[in-house]
Amino acid sequence: MKYAFAQRVRHLKSSAVRDILKVVNRGDVISFAGGLPDDGLFPLKAIEEAFSRVFASGNKALQYGETEGYLPLREVILERMEKKGITGLTADEMLLTTGSQQAIDLFSRVMIGPGDVIFTEEPTYLAALQVFQSYEATIIPVKCDADGMMMDDLVRKIKEYKPKVIYVVPTFSNPTGRVWTLERRKELVGLARKHHVLIFEDDPYGDIQFTPGGYTPIAALDDGSHVLYTSTFSKTAVPALRTGWITGPYQIIRMMAQAKQANDLHSNSIGHQALYHLCRNFDFDGHIHNISELYGHRKNVMVDCLKEAKERGSIQFIEPEGGMFLWVEAEPHVNTEALLPRAVEKGMAYVPGRPFYAGAPQLNTLRLNFTHATDAEIEKGMGIMLGIFEEAKEKSLLLN
Numbered sequence: 001m002k003y004a005f006a007q008r009v010r011h012l013k014s015s016a017v018r019d020i021l022k023v024v025n026r027g028d029v030i031s032f033a034g035g036l037p038d039d040g041l042f043p044l045k046a047i048e049e050a051f052s053r054v055f056a057s058g059n060k061a062l063q064y065g066e067t068e069g070y071l072p073l074r075e076v077i078l079e080r081m082e083k084k085g086i087t088g089l090t091a092d093e094m095l096l097t098t099g100s101q102q103a104i105d106l107f108s109r110v111m112i113g114p115g116d117v118i119f120t121e122e123p124t125y126l127a128a129l130q131v132f133q134s135y136e137a138t139i140i141p142v143k144c145d146a147d148g149m150m151m152d153d154l155v156r157k158i159k160e161y162k163p164k165v166i167y168v169v170p171t172f173s174n175p176t177g178r179v180w181t182l183e184r185r186k187e188l189v190g191l192a193r194k195h196h197v198l199i200f201e202d203d204p205y206g207d208i209q210f211t212p213g214g215y216t217p218i219a220a221l222d223d224g225s226h227v228l229y230t231s232t233f234s235k236t237a238v239p240a241l242r243t244g245w246i247t248g249p250y251q252i253i254r255m256m257a258q259a260k261q262a263n264d265l266h267s268n269s270i271g272h273q274a275l276y277h278l279c280r281n282f283d284f285d286g287h288i289h290n291i292s293e294l295y296g297h298r299k300n301v302m303v304d305c306l307k308e309a310k311e312r313g314s315i316q317f318i319e320p321e322g323g324m325f326l327w328v329e330a331e332p333h334v335n336t337e338a339l340l341p342r343a344v345e346k347g348m349a350y351v352p353g354r355p356f357y358a359g360a361p362q363l364n365t366l367r368l369n370f371t372h373a374t375d376a377e378i379e380k381g382m383g384i385m386l387g388i389f390e391e392a393k394e395k396s397l398l399l400n
């Protein structure tokens with residue numbers, strides 16, 4: 001039978017990461033492809049105790065909940081956000097979501113129509129691009145350097161395209177790991193106010209820091225009228241609870257809540273309650289410190305493996321100061337997408353750079369995840385990858 005799908009499905013695309021994981025999860029491939037936290041670090045005992053506290057509270061804990069999410073957890077999150085400098089918000093300006101991915105989707109559902117212009121960094125989070133494309137947005141990439149969006153290009157494009165939204169991942173971004181400077185963050189907020197543009201700040205990795213000190217969220221620089229801020233427990237607690245949140249102007253959050261009612265009524269309320277007890281009765285900040293230390297160590301192992309290749313000019317990368325990813329740029333003749341089957345054949349996998357670009361992709365780029373592999377696996381995997389790049393170079397020289 002020929003099925004008459006809705007017109008909008010023509011914009012749906014499969015996730016490159018999910019497609020790769022289907023191949024590499026067979027067990028004999030070292031995967032640097034997924035954005036996976038180390039499951040060996042999950043606070044299993046603390047989560048068991050948190051759920052025990054939920055069940056001890058009685059049958060009511062298993063009932064339907066508010067669309068906006070479990071109120072005590074929203075209040076805990078507000079306290080944690082205040083430590084980051086995001087103040088002045090109330091629980092009514094927060095919506096708990098099924099991961100921060102749903103926050104991106106609900107926002108797009110209520111704010112983005114066909115042809116509406118969204119600015120993104122170049123490159124940017126591929127699953128956000130998937131969402132924006134599914135709502136038929138016009139996506140315009142803005143040039144970036146190590147410090148964030150380049151303001152001259154942003155100003156020019158604001159005047160030319162008049163965007164509705166600027167989507168950014170300013171702290172340990174996916175895929176590049178870059179961190180915006182405070183100056184760029186302030187400039188962005190100023191431009192948003194001047195030109196009446198919304199900023200969507202995606203911050204799933206901001207707590208995973210490898211160096212002392214913190215980073216000021218863009219939302220902390222706003223008066224609450226121009227910035228929406230989303231984050232998640234997936235990278236710091238566990239992904240399986242699928243709990244994220246979004247804050248922002250009340251009118252937008254209210255409309256997103258109505259869209260969520262039509263979508264799934266509410267997210268996992270029993271998980272919300274467990275996360276509340278986890279935050280209240282467990283040293284959650286100490287846990288984040290511990291995972292950050294280990295992830296920082298693994299990042300160092302990966303960087304050390306690649307240092308010699310970088311020094312001789314075979315690859316380029318900016319060493320991340322936090323997060324979960326290293327973004328690598330190989331020599332121009334290297335097509336990372338074409339080389340991926342060879343990499344998998346030899347026992348390692350990465351994500352080619354192509355799906356992270358809203359504009360013309362740099363085919364010699366790739367993303368590496370360093371949080372879900374052991375030191376030995378990182379060393380072996382980086383050796384395979386560099387060997388494949390050398391093979392490609394030799395082949396290129398022979399052809400020329």
